[in-house]
Amino acid sequence: MEERDPSVVARARDGDRDAFRALVDLHSRYIYSLAHRMTGNAQDAEDVVQEAWLKAHKQLARFEARADFRTWLHRITVNCSIDLIRSRRHREDAHDPADLEQGPLSERGADTQPTPERVAASVQISDRVQQALGLLTALERAAFTLRHVEGMSIEEVGEQLGMKTSATKHSIFRAVRKMRTALEPFVES
Amino acid sequence: MTNHLSEEELILHYYGETPRAAAPRLAEHLASCGECEAANTRLHRVLTLVDSAPPVDARPGFERDVWARLEPQLDEGLVRRLVRRSAVREGGSATREGGWRTFFWAPQWALAGGVAALVVVAFMAGRISNGTDVVLPAPQRAAASPERVLHAAVGDHLDRTQMMLVELVNADTDQLDQLAGEQARASDLVAANRLMRQSAEQSGDGAIADILEDLERVLLEIANAPADVTSNELSDLKSRITTEDLLFRVRVIASEMRQRNRTDREAGDRPAQRLPVS
Numbered sequence: 525m526e527e528r529d530p531s532v533v534a535r536a537r538d539g540d541r542d543a544f545r546a547l548v549d550l551h552s553r554y555i556y557s558l559a560h561r562m563t564g565n566a567q568d569a570e571d572v573v574q575e576a577w578l579k580a581h582k583q584l585a586r587f588e589a590r591a592d593f594r595t596w597l598h599r600i601t602v603n604c605s606i607d608l609i610r611s612r613r614h615r616e617d618a619h620d621p622a623d624l625e626q627g628p629l630s631e632r633g634a635d636t637q638p639t640p641e642r643v644a645a646s647v648q649i650s651d652r653v654q655q656a657l658g659l660l661t662a663l664e665r666a667a668f669t670l671r672h673v674e675g676m677s678i679e680e681v682g683e684q685l686g687m688k689t690s691a692t693k694h695s696i697f698r699a700v701r702k703m704r705t706a707l708e709p710f711v712e713s
Numbered sequence: 714m715t716n717h718l719s720e721e722e723l724i725l726h727y728y729g730e731t732p733r734a735a736a737p738r739l740a741e742h743l744a745s746c747g748e749c750e751a752a753n754t755r756l757h758r759v760l761t762l763v764d765s766a767p768p769v770d771a772r773p774g775f776e777r778d779v780w781a782r783l784e785p786q787l788d789e790g791l792v793r794r795l796v797r798r799s800a801v802r803e804g805g806s807a808t809r810e811g812g813w814r815t816f817f818w819a820p821q822w823a824l825a826g827g828v829a830a831l832v833v834v835a836f837m838a839g840r841i842s843n844g845t846d847v848v849l850p851a852p853q854r855a856a857a858s859p860e861r862v863l864h865a866a867v868g869d870h871l872d873r874t875q876m877m878l879v880e881l882v883n884a885d886t887d888q889l890d891q892l893a894g895e896q897a898r899a900s901d902l903v904a905a906n907r908l909m910r911q912s913a914e915q916s917g918d919g920a921i922a923d924i925l926e927d928l929e930r931v932l933l934e935i936a937n938a939p940a941d942v943t944s945n946e947l948s949d950l951k952s953r954i955t956t957e958d959l960l961f962r963v964r965v966i967a968s969e970m971r972q973r974n975r976t977d978r979e980a981g982d983r984p985a986q987r988l989p990v991s
Contacts, residue, residue, distance in 0.1 A: 541787075548783065549776045556775060557768035569769075570779075577783050653766035671728060672763065678730055693721075700724050704759045711758040 533593045537584050544584075548577060551594060555601040561673060562605035564657060564665050572608055576601040602674060606684050609666045649710075656706035660699050667692055668699035718742055718749045723756050860916055861977040867909050867921055868970030874902055874928055875963045881935070882951050882960065892938060892947055899935040906932055924966045927959060 532550075535543035552573060559572035579600050580587075587596055657665060663685065670681040682692035718726075722739060725731045731739055743750050877898050884892070910925035931954060938946070954960060 544787075545780055545784075548780050552776045552779045553771050556771040560769040566769075569771075573779055574782055574786075577779065578786055581783075581787055649762060650766040650769075653763055654769065656763075672760065678728070693725075697721050697724055700756075700760070701720065703763060704720075704756065707759045707762055708755060711755065711762055 551597055555597060558601050559605050562666060562669050568608060572601060572604045575604045609662055610686055612662055652707060652710050656703050659702045659706060664695050664699040667695040671696050723753050727756060863912055864970050864973045864977060868967055868974055870905055870909060871963050871967035875967060878954055878960055882954055892942055896936055896938060899932045903932045903936055924962050931959060
């Protein structure tokens with residue numbers, strides 16, 4: 525979405541608190557969706573949104589007036605999501621260096637796995653997709669989102685997540701395989 | 714055809730990341746192998762389905778909650794920047810103009826630190842005591858002098874204190890529970906009041922320091938009143954507030970602070986007088 529009123533951004537840059545609040549009101553929902561797609565849960569998404577706005581406020585003076593504010597904010601949000609995922613990854617390294625994917629975050633996905641009842645009850649595509657995404661580990665989800673949604677190359681995804689290209693590739697492969705297993709019956713029906 | 718394409722190859726093909734050398738073979742195979750072409754189509758459908766899912770939306774009122782969490786943190790950042798800028802500006806002068814200047818710089822720096830602390834306390838007091846938005850200096854005013862921040866903070870503090878005193882003076886002496894409510898607000902205001910008084914004393918602003926000293930006494934009295942206060946004691950307290958003309962004096966100083974804030978703002982808005990932004 526285009527910035528509805530570029531003068532709002534200009535006023536916010538000049539330190540107008542009301543203008544900054546207007547930006548928060550206008551864009552928070554959008555960056556929440558983005559952060560949720562990256563992190564996979566509401567609490568982390570809210571933390572990312574908070575952090576993204578703090579960074580945006582701090583760096584607003586450096587924002588170029590010609591640029592699109594939402595695009596700039598999008599980038600900040602993606603970076604904040606990556607920071608959160610990477611910090612988790614370090615903790616997972618310490619927890620279980622042998623296999624990042626088997627850390628506590630993978631357990632979090634378990635409670636979103638579709639039970640037969642949930643699958644039967646849910647006919648919404650978005651529910652199906654969310655359930656499928658819930659099966660991914662944090663790293664798989666981040667790698668998949670950066671490649672599939674953000675359109676980064678696998679090499680760039682690896683750089684962003686601090687992973688080797690081969691490991692990034694395998695994270696994306698695993699993610700796609702899980703998505704395919706979960707969603708293929710739905711597609712075929 | 715026996716050597717079918719692997720799932721990994723199909724995924725890389727979908728994302729356009731097939732190694733250049735392997736691309737012709739892959740395209741040729743897909744064109745001639747129905748099984749792999751079907752697998753490729755299924756993969757496309759699944760990934761298209763992912764794209765078609767609407768994004769997860771935040772709960773109603775999310776924006777309001779974000780702002781409620783964000784705003785105090787913005788103010789903390791503002792105060793930190795204000796103090797840092799004061800230090801850089803004044804520290805830079807001291808370095809350029811010789812060591813003797815640091816002697817004169819120290820009290821100003823102390824004032825900046827005090828003001829920073831009182832802005833935080835005043836902000837917190839305002840948040841806790843009445844839940845209304847506190848008018849704090851906007852970021853563009855962050856480079857303003859500590860005195861200017863003091864004026865803004867004192868004006869805001871006096872407005873809040875005045876509101877509390879008016880409610881107390883107008884309270885029915887039989888409504889003793891009203892005092893309990895005002896006690897919590899008074900406790901919050903005392904800490905901010907003390908810091909502002911000290912800052913006003915350091916900056917040599919006697920009129921502000923005097924009124925804040927009188928206020929502090931009354932606020933402490935309200936805050937420390939016993940739980941079983943009687944109607945007569947409440948009556949005494951109200952009459953002291955009235956007879957000492959405390960409310961009138963608070964109004965006068967608050968009005969003066971507003972005037973100074975306006976003057977400060979106008980001065981700050983004149984380009985020639987703008988302070989350097991680091």
